[in-house]
Amino acid sequence: MGTYRKSAARSKRTAKRREMAGMFFKWLLRFYYKHSPECHCGWAMKPFVKYTDGHQWKCIWKDCGWEAFEDSNGDIDFIKINK
């Protein structure tokens, strides 16, 4: 029983640490891609070159599928890329 309780506490601590690491990673990405919009999934987007000379970004997760671009009004439009 004592052993069980100890390992349960440990896995709870590990989960907390993983959550903290995730938050730190998100913060780091937001800092690194400072001028990038935030994806609909909540993660950062990275700039890439495609279509036009304007600014465009895509989600850091390639499975996510969202891309964003700056239109002629300077607004950021999001598009979902189907694969």
Ligand SMILES: [Zn+2]
């Ligand atoms: Zn995304």
